[in-house]
Amino acid sequence: MDQNADAYDVIIAGAGPTGLMLAGELALAGVRCRVVERREHRTQESRALGLHGRTMEVLHMRGVADEVLERANPVPRVRVSLGQSLFDMGKLVSDFGQLTIIPQGQTEELLEKRAVNLGVTVERGVTVTDCRQEGRTVHVTLEKEGRVWEESAPWLIGCDGSRSQVRQSMGAEFTGATYPYTIIVADVRLGVPLDDQLLIRVGRAGLVVATDFGNGWYRMGVIDRDKPWSDDPVTLGEVDATLKKLFGRDMRPSEPLWTSRFHIQERQAEFYRKGRMIIAGDAAHVHSPLGGQGLNLGIQDAMNLGWKLAAVVKGRAGEDLLDSYAAERRPVSQGVIKVTDIATRIMTSDQLPARVARKAVVAVASRIPRTHLTAVGHLSGVFTRYPAMAAATGASALVGTRVPDLRIASPGRSAENLYEALRTGSFVLIDTGSGAPLLPGVPESDGSLVRLAGRISYAPGPWRTPEVILVRPDGYCAWAGTRARAVAELPAALLRWVRS
Structure with missing residues (x-):
């Protein structure tokens, strides 16, 4: 029925x-x-x-981020054992330059x-x-x-x-492949606490990703190249032996909350x-x-x-x-x-070329400022952009990029941040100029579809330049440019998204 x-x-x-x-x-x-x-x-x-920076920004746009943070352990830095390299997500221009562990x-x-x-x-x-x-x-x-x-x-x-x-x-x-090795995960206490809240330890036998929950327990994600697949449940003894092998010392894991093993796959629909x-x-x-x-x-x-x-x-x-x-x-x-x-x-290869390559790549990515920022920017999702958007509109290089949490002033309202203005799920039109309304032909511009904002009091980097910015409900730039161009191009840009 x-x-x-x-x-x-x-x-x-x-x-x-x-x-x-x-x-x-x-x-x-x-x-x-x-x-x-x-x-x-x-x-x-x-x-x-782990919730990355861009995900936390998205949750902040919908009013959920504060509740997440009340329960979470924010981790701003990731250490990789290769040369003791450090990746600092606090370098990002974001209120969430961290990995939020929850x-x-x-x-x-x-x-x-x-x-x-x-x-x-x-x-x-x-x-x-x-x-x-x-x-x-x-x-x-x-x-x-x-x-x-x-x-x-x-x-x-x-x-x-x-x-x-x-x-x-x-x-x-669902095409792709399955890796020849498996991963074991275990949430345990450690008798030998780690100095880092998030550590990636790499060795010839495999790797361990150790994450601190902030409450005494650690997530240990382990790839042991030599460990064959097994359908048996993961035991504390197996975790103990595997960690000892990969750390080279007894970590004394205890009180497991959860253990599992699974194949690693890479597939795309x-x-x-x-x-x-x-x-x-x-x-x-x-x-x-x-x-x-x-x-x-x-x-x-x-x-x-x-x-x-x-x-x-x-x-x-x-x-x-x-x-x-x-x-x-x-x-x-x-x-x-x-x-x-x-x-x-x-990271898991025992071959000499791979061992040399991983040391070189990690060293470059962590120690050269521009490369370091690029690495953490892509890891966090903050640098994710949609080139297809820019190709379709072409008004500005900013189109298709994530808009930071600008400080804006809306007509009839006190100053607020952009991500707060996005909580209704509408577009936000930031117009710093003066003159006739830019969207006279869009009846929903009363706030149900497009929320109007005026002066920008805080904008990092390139976001200081545009006089007009149209922000999509998901926080990406739909259009940006001068007010003169906006008069001619903005209605069409908006109609592309809501009158297709």
Whole structure:
């Protein structure tokens, strides 16, 4: 039977961080949204535990970052044992120049609370077993406790992980490879505490990524080149022996909270959208965990997709706007796959050329200021940009780049930061000049679609120059330039995003 055929605009498969973030974005725009999740409970283990700078900026744009920080351990520096190299994320022009350590379950809790408060329905213990499209409707077969039924909605989004049923129903190949070695993770206390909150120890036998939770426990992520795959559970004795081998001393691990082992894969979906079915997060891409990018990519996928899908659902844009989601996000995940693949292979190799290369690369990346900033900028996501945007508009080199948290003054309001102004999910138009309104032909410029702001009192680097900046709901620059050019070009730039 077909239940709730008209109850929801969007069904999301998966209540992990990607699905919950997307649900919140859709609900913020007034889209009726239902999330189904096969797990009975939120993630109980720490799992993905690091939120990078750009992800924290995104969460700050939606009012969640402060709650995250109340529970987290901010780590501003990463030490790599090769030459004792130090990567300092505090060098970034961001309020979140750090890796924010928080267990995945707590991230899910905060994102779910936001989504539910905005009216999202989340049902657990429900598995998507099949889905198909008929015209402008997607039919989803669901199963819970042996009961099988069908629900329909205009849109289905697969945030259902690397084994995504939605991706399989779309017919998208998940191409890539599996590494010949495995990773062991263990959340333990250490009898020999580390001097660094985040240490990457590299040796000929493999590597260890040690992360301090800030509460006495450490996450130990271990790749031992010589350890064969096993289906057996990870024991404390195995963790003890492996750490002793890779550290060269007894670390005395104890009181394990969670242990696991898994194969490392690098895969990317052939395409991200087929008609009214779309995938995001691990359903679209997986890669080596070195660098901790997975959860961060998923949340940023959701931030990119959310306002676009909402615009389509609400009739403000045509479906071709959704083409920009894959055009912008797929190259980002492809770049992460490429970089983490190279890094993992170099860092775990016992071959002399690789050992020489990793010492040289780490030394250059950590000690030359410009190279160091580039490395932490890309690692954090702060330097992520969307070249496809700039190619489509071409007004400024700033188009497609992340806009920092400018200090702005809005008409009739006291001064505030840009990321606070973005909390309604609207565009923000910063116009420092004077004269007639720049958007007389856009009736939604009353604040529901475009929020108007005036003077900038703080802007780093190149952001001091433009007289007019149009900021998308996800915090990226949609247009920038002089006021003279804005009069002629800005309406068309805005209509590209909301009247496609």
